[in-house]
Amino acid sequence: MKMLVVLGSPRKGGNGETLAGKVAEMVAQGGGTVDYIRLNDLNIRPCQGCGGCEKTGNCVIKDDMTAIYQAADAADRILLVSPVYFYGLSAQCKIFGDRMQARWSRKYLLHERFRQSEGRRGYLLSTAATVGPKIFDCSLLTARYIYDAMDVEYGGELLVKGVDKRKAVLEVPDEMVRAEQFGRDIVEGCI
Numbered sequence: 001m002k003m004l005v006v007l008g009s010p011r012k013g014g015n016g017e018t019l020a021g022k023v024a025e026m027v028a029q030g031g032g033t034v035d036y037i038r039l040n041d042l043n044i045r046p047c048q049g050c051g052g053c054e055k056t057g058n059c060v061i062k063d064d065m066t067a068i069y070q071a072a073d074a075a076d077r078i079l080l081v082s083p084v085y086f087y088g089l090s091a092q093c094k095i096f097g098d099r100m101q102a103r104w105s106r107k108y109l110l111h112e113r114f115r116q117s118e119g120r121r122g123y124l125l126s127t128a129a130t131v132g133p134k135i136f137d138c139s140l141l142t143a144r145y146i147y148d149a150m151d152v153e154y155g156g157e158l159l160v161k162g163v164d165k166r167k168a169v170l171e172v173p174d175e176m177v178r179a180e181q182f183g184r185d186i187v188e189g190c191i
């Protein structure tokens with residue numbers, strides 16, 4: 001199993017990354033390989049809505065997203081890791097998702113399916129400072145739609161509320177255990 005972890009927070013070693021590390025550890029222990037992409041370190045322009053991808057299924061912008069498309073296409077499992085920023089995904093994740101418009105075009109306009117029968121799956125890992133019941137609603141909807149465009153089945157989510165400062169999640173051992181279990185569930189194919 002080849003897993004791609006897409007780190008969408010600008011904060012290195014933050015809550016999402018700490019939890020993702022635990023998930024990845026379990027996947028590696030289960031015999032999988034894990035690659036990381038840190039969106040904030042890359043040069044990725046926002047989608048320009050030019051419609052170029054509608055003809056070819058490929059984005060006309062040549063930047064670091066080119067390598068991300070390749071890494072995502074090669075992955076069997078994708079973990080998108082985002083903090084909640086103003087009730088949604090981080091801007092870095094949103095740009096990543098918007099650039100998947102090229103994949104949306106490939107699937108829905110050009111009717112080209114991609115590794116459809118292989119059971120590829122994508123997940124959302126998100127953290128938030130507050131604890132309201134709707135805190136992850138927007139991020140969940142967006143993540144599901146991104147994966148649908150990518151022709152990747154949505155596999156589920158690991159959502160952790162009430163963590164704000166960097167690594168605050170380490171002070172909540174139950175959440176780290178949950179991350180461990182999430183990783184195991186991925187390896188065992190339960191999610």
Ligand SMILES: Cc1cc2nc3c(=O)[nH]c(=O)nc-3n(C[C@H](O)[C@H](O)[C@H](O)COP(=O)(O)O)c2cc1C
Pocket residue numbers: 009010011013014015016017082083084085086087088127128129130131135163164165166167
């Ligand atoms: C720009 C910005 C916007 C944020 N917006 C929210 C928000 O709407 N709701 C919330 O609960 N937390 C919000 N937070 C807090 C983060 O979601 C929280 O600290 C999260 O655990 C950070 O994850 P990270 O350490 O992986 O970056 C925001 C933080 C920043 C910097």
